[in-house]
Amino acid sequence: MTEDRYDPHAIEPKWRRRWEAMDLFHADLQGAERPCYALVMFAYPSGDRLHVGHWYHYGPADSWARFRRMRGWDVFEPWGFDAFGLPAENYAVKTGIHPRDSTEANVANMIEQLKAMGAMWDWGRTLNTSEPEYYRWTQWLFLQLHEAGLAYRKAAPVWWCPVDQTVLANEQVLEGNVCERCGATVERRDLTQWFFRITEYADELLEGLDDLEWPDRTKALQRNWIGRSEGVEIDWKVEDPGERTIRTFTTRPDTIYGVTFLALAPEHELVEEIVREEHREEVAAYRARARRRSEIERTAVETEKSGVFTGAYARHPLTGEAIPIWVADFVLATYGTGAIQGVPGHDERDREFATALELPIETVIEPREATPEEGAYTGHGTVVDSGPYTGMDSEEMIPEVIAELAHAGQGHKTVNYRLRDWLVSRQRYWGAPIPIVHCDACGEVAVPEEELPVELPYDVDFSLGAGKSPLERSEAFLRTACPECGEPARRDPDTMDTFVDSSWYYFRYLDPHDEEKPWDPELVAKWLPVHMYSGGIEHATLHLLYSRFVTKAMRDLGHVGIDEPFARLVHQGTITKEGARMSKSKGNVISPDEYVAEYGADAFRAYLMFGFSYEEGGDWKDEGIRAVAGWLQRVWRLVDRHGHLFEEAEVDPGAATREYEGEAMRELQLVRHRSVKGATEDLEQWSFNTAIARVMELVNALYQVAPIDDPFPDDVDRDLFRECLDATIRMMGPIAPHLADELWERIGREASVVDAAWPEFDPQILRTEEVTVVIQVNGKVREEMEVERGLSEEELGARAREHGRIPELLDGKPVRKTIVVPDRLVNLVV
């Protein structure tokens, strides 16, 4: 018999052509009975070749989708492009090639490469956020939010990237002051910008996390970012002049008797009003200095505390004591109320401030047990020197003091968030124009829905302007008539953050070319929330947060009926080279192209699945892909050698569950069911490495019973062996899709494995009659015995005592206790 060699380079293009010709991956969304929306985060269309990260993310995700399809789900696996954004525009600034042209070329380039992966993407539903048919609805979304008061324009201190020449959202600022895009140090600027009122949903965004099948760490990141803290706002009456009050926020009202000063942020609006004449100059100087200092500098933990006295005092709401009011730059204008009550006895920062400026320090809480340590005691304990509360437990005091303050009209419970509203306007060209017109007479006017899209003009000087949108230079674009009064007016020159584009694309995939509406609510009801979403964890507090907000807002506006966009989420790990992140500058880049050229796309995908724990990632090893490619050949040879069995007879599915006489056949049958069970459960939960290991076990077992170089043994049951081979090929479907289809064809089947059923396993068969029971003496394994399943505890204990060398080991010592785990283990304690 001549052996056909496994040649991925012949097989793979052949099958991709066939799949395309069969339109195998077109999803019938209306007709689907068991929808499964398998979504990968769409990508920015780059002009480069795909890197390992792309393959590592998309390959296994597609394998999961294939697995689901074989299990009877109607899988929808779309692909699209997050095509607006800075790289294309920066490239244009450098080369003069228009972003629309480079994007178009990159999209084509990328599609061609993506197709080589052999994934099930439904290419008929591709979308591109930079096309008018898409961004028209991004603008519609903006208008919906605007009308509901969820999109608004205001002047605020915002982050400005001097390199990218645009403002950024808080979420796009890393490590306090680094631009997420370019790595430049960002600055604070006071500018009038567009915001989405995401803070309105802070609580719901927090609570909704509980019900999501998301990784804990991702939920933790969002919780951290939202930063909810419960506390009390307290109003302090300022003594003379007038009726002014200063509102402070604290999470520890139980320390209120320890307040020895108040401190206002330098930007606080009341500073000007309360400052006494003799301190005015000094305070003004301090505020000017604070303004010049960067936020980073001001808020760095190491920075020594500084402040200046205003000369004014506030009256303590409970003791009536006069409390000095200071201005201090460690107090943040943007958090809480911009004013704090200083409790140097029980807060580290307040203590540093009090020490530096020689203010009194009072102790009002003592630790319950331990002796007081150095510095401020910040825990709870027994209340001291606190009027009527003295002697109480500080935690019990909190509700009582809140009640007293509320009763006096000087305090109330409140909640603070770290989350800020989402800044969505950008001073860049390559994005969706904000659909707003500014009219001298009517003010800020929304572009009527029927006039959408506000098209991004092609012919624009998009070189970077001095802090202004390139569209500001396009008179043709700007000049328009006010939709309300008809008088000449000007369009808003800014474009939207690309995260607005990506915050709703999963709705649009359902019908990306619908000209009537952004999405079909019925299809949304049927297909969403997305069943399975995969992508990088770097989007935890960006895309994933924004999308949740947009979904909730659209729900409240009656456009969708779901609370959350993504029911299940997984993140792929990172593939490194020699322990380091791959990067062009380091020159340690693994090029998929080279490996695909040598081993094929199947081997490349299969190695990425087998060599790593998906969510962890790990270090690339050439030996790894060689080994996996070798294993694919092993599977190939197995089918090649035994394919004649399929010419002899059809596969009998009953062969899997039939009763077999010989030990060897029973064992093969066991391995077959164990393998299918393991692969099924592991694939479902994205444990690709162990799933492949299970299939390897079955392949090994088949090699065992029918050595590949010998004639097919007489004592091997042909029905069973054939069924096992059949199951193996099916399980190869998600692991090596091209190879599986080739083998499928070679055993005489039509079409594709993705439309074949995933093999079943029978738990009854895995419940063997005989079980191996481990015998321990004092917790140490000493013997094993084969017994029939289902023996009573007494029986097992008795048999264990007599088994093998156990009597010898017991040596006549009385067994004090016998622990029996039925069918598994006996532990004899002497």
Place this chain on the structure above:
RNA sequence: GCCGGGGUGGCGGAACUGGUAGACGCGCCGGGCUCAAAAUCCGGUGGCCGCGAGGCCGUGUGGGUUCGACUCCCACCCCCGGCACCA
């Protein structure tokens, strides 16, 4: 400092709700095939002691709970990620 995630053979990685630690693979060792090599097939492979049967040790460290702990509890150490003068 707070919040997550992690630490298991030479390596990548397994281990369900506490029940035979190291599945599967790489590497290595041995064997078959070959004039030879590659490829491939078969066997072995946590460490230490022992000719052997077998014994002892072993999942970051130190304690604890338990008949029994990679798994649970307490106290630490180290690595990765997020947040952070957030009151």
